[in-house]
């Protein structure tokens with residue numbers, strides 16, 4: 001994990017900056033990842049033009065809107081939008097502590113995938129800290145349903161995702177991705193999958209003043225006659241479900257600690273991922289906080305020991 005069950009917390013070795021445009025505003029955005037101390041968590045700091053700073057820990061309790069993307073904070077004047085692709089990269093690479101300085105109201109969309117964020121992190125490298133990492137181990141199933149959609153956490157000896165989508169669109173149809181998550185699996189199988197949309201929806205969003213930065217450079221766009229408009233085509237034949245899985249990795253990162261279990265979803269999305277996580281975290285009988293029993297670098301999930309840390313709740317602000 002995150003997800004290779006390394007025993008110690010991490011941060012990045014030195015700062016790194018990315019620039020791009022925001023997919024919703026179309027405005028230029030710059031972000032800088034800074035190293036952070038153990039137990040700091042992932043913290044976003046939005047720097048306003050007047051120098052004021054709004055700060056959010058990347059945890060479930062700070063999530064505002066999830067209609068079009070995942071937003072931290074309730075007020076548009078201070079909130080930070082479209083965090084899911086950045087967070088997916090951070091979670092999948094096993095970064096526990098980071099300060100993300102943001103000049104703008106949302107993350108840069110880059111190419112619509114997580115790859116540019118992975119590249120930036122790998123450019124500077126990941127550094128281990130001298131404090132043990134804690135995990136959220138699922139001990140009983142938690143399931144939510146909404147119409148035909150559902151998602152659930154179940155106990156599992158590792159971190160596993162099983163994501164299935166079904167669109168009333170012959171180009172996408174029914175697709176599923178299943179796998180145990182490690183940094184290398186994420187990089188190889190998911191990180192390059194881009195966000196996607198339908199031309200008719202994009203036109204409607206543009207008319208309403210949304211998705212102003214959306215283009216063929218950062219989205220796979222599907223025409224009204226079910227063809228991919230992008231001349232370069234798809235990066236994976238099932239790029240759609242791979243992107244949905246990437247989104248789920250980013251959304252579940254807001255647990256504030258890596259989870260040990262299996263996450264399954266059928267026809268889910270940001271809202272369902274967020275609600276499933278809330279359902280899990282609001283049921284203290286469904287999970288326990290664990291860490292490695294010995295200072296070994298690697299261990300198996302089943303060998304981890306439960307810890308009672310007074311006041312410890314990585315997912316709370």
Ligand SMILES: [Zn+2]
Pocket residue numbers: 084085195243247
């Ligand atoms: Zn996405």
